[in-house]
Amino acid sequence: MEGAEPTTPMGVPLYRRRWRRFYQHRRGYYSLILFTFLFTLSLFAECISNDKPFLLRHDGKYYFPILFSYPETDFGGDFATEADYLDPYMHELLDSPGDFMLFPPNRYSYDTINMGIEGPVPAPPSGANFLGTDDRGRDVLARLIYGFRLSVLFGLSLTFIGTTVGIIAGAIQGYVGGRTDLFAQRFIEIWSSMPELYLLIIFSSIFSPSLLLLLILLSLFSWMGLSDYVRAEFFKGRNLEYVTAARALGVNNLTIMRRHLLPNAMTPVITFLPFRMSAAILALTSLDFLGLGVPPSTPSLGELLAQGKANIDAWWLSLSSFVVLVGMLILLIFIGEALRDVFDPRRK
């Protein structure tokens, strides 16, 4: 028994075994790959869907409208305002031989209004607008791409802030315990019973709506669920003997929390991450749907859904935004499921 050689699978560090188990969870693994791919792609939305060309050649000179803004006068136009590259007038200006414009695959940005539409808006899918336009003549595909990016970024930041605050609050409560914990817990009980939605409606009528305001308001409430889990883990951990051992060595409290307690309290944190993120995205979407969210003209899935509801016969609005939203949430939930299984101590 003493000095017995440990078996190889146990010799692998925990995180690597977990990663292997995650990899074996095919659905979750591919969801993560696909989600990461889509998100990375959407980070370059300006290169996929933009009303400014990558490259423009005029009179033997090269221009990069996607990076710099050029006044119309540079190309021989009348006004010193920025050139509108979709305007047929631009094509007339770029008439010397060798002139060309190289556009991204989709020639619209999220706020470009397609002036060339014949007939009423919202316009159905066509060669110019692959997924049609919304009720202001803006390209739906462009708004979906930018809206997806915004939703994911918003979800990430809200999850990050909520998780950080939740960990700190739970860690202090669990480690210090006693009166601090008692009062903090009562505060959380009162705070969590506040009607979040009413507060948001009140605030959005007082302040002008902005993404930052939404982020702050939602952050005020999003940390509470997690702090309970972290608190419980710290409570459990602080009386373990290796924590006493660390204290006997003279390790200060902050280091004990960081080195000895936090790593063992990370399981609920990580397991909840994808679910928290999908909840954050859904929160933003519902607020947008109600018109309490992001300011007008910001690309948003919720706003597109609301348009779909207002124009029920314009099926391309509701269908496309529905597919994007559900697809995104399903990917996150698949990732979350896989993570939950990986961290489940009962599944060896």
Next chain:
Amino acid sequence: MSTLLQAENLEVHFPIKKGVFSRTVGYVYAVDGVDFHLNKGETLGIVGESGCGKTTAGMAVMGLTPATGGRIMFADRDLAAMRRYELKKLRSSMQLIFQDPYSSLNPRMTVNQIIADPMDVHGVYLGRERKDRLAFLLETVGLTPEQGRRYPHEFSGGQRQRIGIARALALDPSIIIGDEPVSALDVSIQAQIINLLLRLKREFDLSLMVISHDLAVVEYLCDRIIVMYVGKIIEEAKYADLYKTPLHPYTQALLSAAPVSDPLREKNRILLHGDVPSPINPPTGCRFHTRCPKRMDICDKVEPEFTEMGEGHRVACHLYTAESGV
């Protein structure tokens, strides 16, 4: 022999709080006025049944549980008067070995990280010395340097306890306090760990303080033994004296309860009746009077003082006080 560690009238009382305003309604008298000392190079044993305050006394000496009264002196200096950095330095000369080798090692750190942790905290054995030191410590406790890269769950209970001992040795302490250091192990492994402790004590010039409920363990390890009962010391003697001539009725009962390896030998069991009194409301007079087979009238009225019965042998019992004429 010089005294390394001394506790004078050590008291640890835990307040019992009740109600919304956390009013203190009473105290748990976990350790209630205890004097003992640890000489350089000796092994002191503290025995007693569970709840008698022996672990609390050890924790108070380590500074992990604040003492509510009395003094703890380390090398003739009062711990309470020490500054923070001095206390931190002192930590390196006093180390703990824990009872449970499973919960005392962080499952997410490798053995090397666990043993190196104290060196990081105190900023010693940095750089290239670190590796040699880790290898030396692992070999000292009977492990191989290669095993340092593994995680605690890959080891058996005895090996884990060796890791815990290596961690305690990391800073070259002069005192090691073992809180039930072998009670969680198999009997066959217990002997190995006891022998390891005895060897390390010689090699590293250590003074040990062993807290245990197991008389056999204490018998093998200790030079001097303290018997505690409900927060008080009732008898203190050299190892040989205590086993040969236990004086206090409680010590006699305790020793008679220890298993003997010869099944044919006639046992003279002294059976005690009743339960251990609660340390919240300890009995008046002698704390043992509620269960004592040799109880006298005086026992529940007057608390017995220590009586010296030969060299280093003292007992707190009215059977031996001057008035009773012994």
